[in-house]
Amino acid sequence: MGTRIPFGYRIVEGKAQSDPENEEKLKLFFRLYLEGLTMAGAARTAGLPVSASTLPHLFQRKEYLGTDYYPPIVSPAYQEQLIREWKKRKQASPRTGKKRPKKAVRIHICFHLEGMDDFGTQIGDCHDPAGYAEELYQRIHPQYLQE
16 A cells, blocks of 8 residues: 655655655745735645645645655744644634634514404504514513513
């Protein structure tokens, strides 16, 4: 079972080499991200053909630092800077598991009744549904009448 070749490299005659075109795309992605673009925006601008779920993993690839098999693409200090920025943004992101306050939901209810209600009041089309609902509620529950 083989492993995937990290983006930015290619294998030539059994040895890993950096792929100049993809290496430049990768470096541009890193630079744009550090300059403030979102991960997806930086990837789109740099022309990275990878999925959004793959992008965070690019910051952490040890191969980019250089190994016995892979030549280096970034320095350890640069990779650490990328990881720090990614963690900082991830912490500030609303998707970190913190619950957002629920938004109020406005419900529009309109009663369409004709004729007389039980209190002898003429009922017709409702122009102020909230006001009519409040009035109707206060008639049904007199203890909530405002004085």
